[in-house]
Amino acid sequence: MTTLKRIDATSIRIKTLTPLTNLTSVAQEVVEKCKLIHPSKTREVEQVLYYLLQRQAAREDDIMSDREWLKRQLEEQKREEERSVGGDQIKLEAPSIANIESYIEGLYEEIPDKIKSTRNVMELAREPGNLDALVGNEALISALSRVLREDNRKSTPLNTNIITIFFCFSQFPQYQEVITAHKVGDMCLRIVEMEVRRFGIWCEDLKGFEAKCAQNPADKTLVAELDQETRKFQATVQKQDQLLFVSFHLLLNLAHDLSIEPKMVKRGIVKYLVEMMSRGTPELVVLVTNFLKRLSIVRENKDEIVGMGEGFMSKLDRLIPNEHETLQPLLLRLTLNLVHEAHFRSQLHRYHFLSKFIQLLQSTSSASSSGLKRQMTPTLQILYMMTLEEKGRAAFANSESTSLILRLLLSQPTSQSSSERLPLMALAINLANHPRTAPLLLAENSLKFLMKRVMKTRDPLLWKMLRGMAGCTGEEGRMAFMDYIDDIMHLLFKSTNQPETLVEILGLLGSLKIPHFDFAKLAEAYGLLQLVQSKLQSAVDVVVGAGEMASGGGGAGATGVSDDVDNATAGLAEDDDITLEVVVLLGTMANDENIGPMVSKTQIPQILMELMIAKEDDDEMILQIIYCAYQFLLIESTRAVLLDETEIVSYLIDLLYDRNVEIRKMCDVCLDLISETDDEYLLKIRHQKFHYHNSEWLHRIAQSTSTASQHDLMYMVEQPDPQYESYAGQRRGAIFDSKEPWSDSDSEADVDDFGKGMVVGGNNALLDGF
Incomplete structure (x- = not known):
């Protein structure tokens, strides 16, 4: 419910305010209810409602941190457990470090008592000031690791609570030795493997119910059972995603130790991470993508990811492009790490990722937010890598791609930093050196603007692009350069002390193989010989x-x-x-x-x-x-x-x-x-x-x-x-x-x-x- 407040403290409550709400009618309703607002101010009220809607949308779109998301999930779980105890019972007491011995005793009782004790310890572990006391209690750490090892098949909330406790420890390097000493990382991998198998069984069972309903669509009992099973499946998967989230987050923290990361890879963590990319929880997908990005820096891990073929490409195809402000840059960085492999580049072309990246480049170039602007550089770097082979350059032979790149090139400010300029220039140079794309770069009288820009900036990279265009276009394209031959010759003699520019201008002149062109007259006029x-x-x-x-x-x-x-x-x-x-x-x-x-x-x-x-x-x-x-x-x-x-x-x-x-x-x-x-x-x-x-x-x-x-x-x-x-x-x-x-x-x-x-x-x- 949204509240619209006036300076005189009069409040008017608005039940719904969504992007589909008719702001004009709501503004009129507000003016009618509040006698202090003159009808002539209806337009101003509508404007205030619009600002209020934008602020609400921005607040809803804020990306929560991993810790904040986990905190909300655990609080929701705690409320569910309190409701399950009974409505008449008094709310559970707040956990205290003084009661740690009783919590340890609870770890030797039945599953409900273990869940209650681990939840209390988890609440204590979420406060950094309590970590020293908890880590120093050897009996507590041993009991937690024992319960996780012996009872991990009995309760998902119990596993989540215990792994969350160790996750709180893993955020500080000085406590990670305790985790590795009790082999918590190994148990996390075992739990992940078990949960992946469980998810496969749940999906098969749900498909069985759906198949039965498809055969008997008129049976209301089956439809009700299917609806119940679907809700049960969604609730179970949500709890499982929470467990997988804390498990992978714990492993990611441990992977900062370069001696532990190879052990995880040998245990098949790359396969599990790729499997998680198809889950529906955005926070989990962000986490596993970040983990994969880190692992893909190593050649062996990169080869394993690329070797999965369709299993990985289908998931990447579903995620790119993505509206999630945190997930999209991670996906681009992961793709950039993998695109250095020639086989992966061919897969990108086979799965038609070029149109996706061109669309993403177009949206980021016209975006006003700095977050989207930052995605432009990795997108250009990926497109550049996709043009390393001749077949890759030929895929750009369409007016949409070349016109977009040419427009970005001409609108690029001269004061732009090299890190943002180089990917675009490298991409344009590659396209200028292909016979199918070079003529498209000369379309729409673009040479006039390119020559005007290069004469002003004397950019060696832009000269290299023009040189490629002159060498890969036909006679008609080369003849277009004759209109600027005098400017080129003047700049040639001015650049004799600038090797980078001189070599490109000489290369451009050497590419102008035009029949019946009077080179003798040109040499005589400018002393070229x-x-x-x-x-x-x-x-x-x-x-x-x-x-x-x-x-x-x-x-x-x-x-x-x-x-x-x-x-x-x-x-x-x-x-x-x-x-x-x-x-x-x-x-x-x-x-x-x-x-x-x-x-x-x-x-x-x-x-x-x-x-x-x-x-x-x-x-x-x-x-x-x-x-x-x-x-x-x-x-x-x-x-x-x-x-x-x-x-x-x-x-x-x-x-x-x-x-x-x-x-x-x-x-x-x-x-x-x-x-x-x-x-x-x-x-x-x-x-x-x-x-x-x-x-x-x-x-x-x-x-x-x-x-x-x-x-x-x-x-x-x-x-x-x-x-x-x-x-x-x-x-x-x-x-x-x-x-x-x-x-x-x-x-x-x-x-x-x-x-x-x-x-x-x-x-x-x-x-x-x-």
Whole structure:
């Protein structure tokens, strides 16, 4: 009943005030009953009633703490027991620490006396000031543990009272040793296992009654029995939930000891916790979810939860999303702990959790309460983890998801903390790097707003997102970036001292593979080739400088030189990404044949070959340099520079023996191109490629003809028999990895090392043959 009070102390009682109440009619009723309120104030009265309704709803929605909920449940139980004693009997006396001996004696009587004694001890244990006296009474603790061990099957209230007493002890670490010494945790697990089996039996019995009623719906006796059994089932389950709550809460407190937690896991507590997620008591579900969240930090526990498959996913599916303000964040944190497992991510997609999280993200982003706002970050983190695989990113290929993420991105304040900004940016970057989702991010003229924002903030993460969009959209999407090419170029030269931003802008330009785009005009207008040459030259100089320092460091100064080399190498590692993006950009620019004459007037081809030698251990760098060289070999002006002023053919032949398959394929294509365009290298390349493609066959021949003369072997290699050529065609592409290629030698003892000159003989050995 709600009371509306006026300043003059006049009270008007309102019987019902719920969200469905017609406030206008209630306000008119209040004005009619109270002669002191003028009818013109009816609107103000209605407003007061509205505030009163909101305050009442807020008070009802307050989340009780575990201790407060348990306190109310125990008080209700106590009132029921007092009512069961008899209405005419005087109310039970308040428990006192002075009567502790009588309470201990009651533990040796029948079940009703034990329940009464344990209830009195429980009331004392709820006061922290009494814990020292209770824990110090060894006879009391022994009697309680004995009753719990021997009579746990006889009475649920008795179990609840005793475990609640030990739960009060477990809240303080100094008293937990008493609990473990009397093996209370072990007995709690046994009781949980027993109660789970009981619940299964109760459910089967109730289903049996329901089946009978379904067969005879007209039998009123069966319907009455079913109604009675349902009420009995609900009352029993409520008492059982109370027992399970205190049992799991006690175990959770004990689990803070890292030596006890693994023992609980071995006893199967994870299975019981997952089983409890389907219970109807919100406080119990909150507790077990919190317990699971704590256990899921350990890999073995996480694997066990994920391994339950449908048994766990069905319960999680029922709970997410959830309106409970405490349960929802715990469910998100638990899911975040598990989503690092690839199998669990696939299960989330299989059970259609993506739409749930998108819906939750939409509601939290538009919420006004701080509690819901805090749920936004873990939701974004989960969505980001769901996009780690290609299939996961493809699941976002709908306008609802991408438009929501894009709207959040554009509405994000620039002053937002990194912990809130990073999950959203990481999610957007992943989606921008997929061909099905990247075009959706460019819809509705969003590029205009993104470019405006990135020009203002110069955010490297936003540049990374734009770079992904440029690489994964089609020609139409890339052409949209041409409207902002001038702004991009201006910011490129302003960011030369900002590596994080520079590497992303270079990557964006390198992704703009647009047919018939005039890169020559762009390079001439902004001096782009000069920037490329300077970056490549600086990368080569760093490697050369580090090599000179390493070769010059001997004797007493070796230690100091080693430190300098490490520093130089570390400096190079920081610039490796920039160097790689410069090479990629150069390869993209080479698609425009007009860029060839401009490149031929620079030292870029020579520097590229030097960089190839300097970065011989970096497969990605070598592959991009070879592709760039291939593009330049297609242009007459740059092809002449590469063939006349560099030793590119020697390098390509040498890389035919590289262990990277893609590098070998690219080298083969480049050598074929050189053979087709330059007759001078045709015979030499054919000769070397014959040995490359038939290295294993030549090795076998060398072994089988160890008595043959060097001259005969040379003649056989230079003039292979047609049947050998047929066999070599079948063995094309074989790589002999167990030995080095062979070398030219004057002694028969070196026949097995035939071809080693291709590695140690220098470039002349590669081109001059044997």
